[in-house]
């Protein structure tokens with residue numbers, strides 16, 4: 462009998478289109494950006510709001526939907542990494558299931574930080590095999606990073622974002638007035654991602670941070686320069702994300718600061734925020750870049766000075782060579798067997814490396830530890846880096 466070798470090939474392409482829109486005063490009744498695609502008298506919206514955002518803006522949100530005659534089910538969700546769990550995911554799905562929505566034209570609305578938009582995005586991508594969603598970030602981390610891409614996720618089995626998906630939003634609405642009520646620590650948490658982009662791909666953004674970063678942090682980015690910095694950071698982030706939305710290319714500039722931070726974050730979940738871990742990684746990776754002659758002493762000096770000027774105090778007590786090495790190994794696995802670590806090549810430039818050794822990590826760590834420093838404002842200077850004999854030859 463002949464073997465039937467028939468092959469059926471299915472080819473389908475689904476275009477991805479969404480907009481990231483500056484939408485000041487998003488809950489002003491005259492602003493209809495949130496009502497996309499369109500609402501009628503019988504429209505329903507399932508709205509998930511971060512509990513802290515609800516405290517400050519809950520009334521505005523309710524008034525907004527009431528004004529437009531939309532029947533909105535407002536569900537509050539507690540922020541914080543410890544809530545990025547399957548239990549909270551399931552509780553949201555249950556609430557959603559009890560509030561039927563049209564699965565094509567009544568998007569779920571996520572209003573909150575990166576934790577909330579990651580979890581709600583995952584709900585949207587899995588509920589009834591995907592329903593549309595709109596994201597409204599309310600933290601700086603969400604504003605410049607977490608909300609504007611297509612990644613969703615929850616932590617599982619002691620690992621970050623172990624369950625997740627790529628799910629494009631219908632749109633992302635940016636209203637920087639939310640940043641006004643952020644605790645300062647969370648504002649600085651998001652600043653780390655802006656520093657990341659500046660160092661690894663955008664020298665002009667670095668200049669802007671040097672010139673206007675401190676005043677923008679003081680103004681919680683409500684000032685004009687703060688707006689320019691935010692817009693530039695988002696442009697840069699989207700330039701990196703758009704051609705590689707599904708991460709087919711595993712060498713990603715936006716992974717700068719996201720190699721060693723992974724281990725730091727998972728081991729210090731209750732003490733270290735994502736951006737804090739990222740900034741430690743940025744500093745450590747920059748030291749590695751210096752040892753390889755990719756950064757000059759002056760470049761490193763500028764980075765340390767900028768961090769101090771922005772009012773950020775670095776605590777390196779969680780940096781431990783073995784943890785850093787294990788994190789690198791884990792990320793190497795995640796990146797299909799190659800380290801693919803982005804290192805700065807001059808401020809604003811990037812080189813990917815695949816050959817970082819444990820010894821190199823130990824040397825850089827020793828140099829950092831020798832610098833007393835832990836606190837850049839108390840003297841983490843490039844001079845000290847040099848005197849700690851970090852740079853070979």
Ligand SMILES: NC(=O)c1ccc[n+]([C@@H]2O[C@H](COP(=O)([O-])OP(=O)(O)OC[C@H]3O[C@@H](n4cnc5c(N)ncnc54)[C@H](O)[C@@H]3O)[C@@H](O)[C@H]2O)c1
Nearest residue numbers: 513540541574575576577599600602606607612639642643
């Ligand atoms: N999907 C992605 O591409 C991506 C990218 C970067 C980060 N992330 C994820 O983002 C998460 C971190 O996000 P985050 O830093 O926004 O944390 P978060 O969502 O926990 O928010 C931080 C804190 O701020 C509070 N808050 C939120 N908005 C507020 C406001 N306007 N005023 C006052 N308080 C407010 C929250 O209740 C919470 O306590 C991590 O889980 C990280 O993995 C995802």
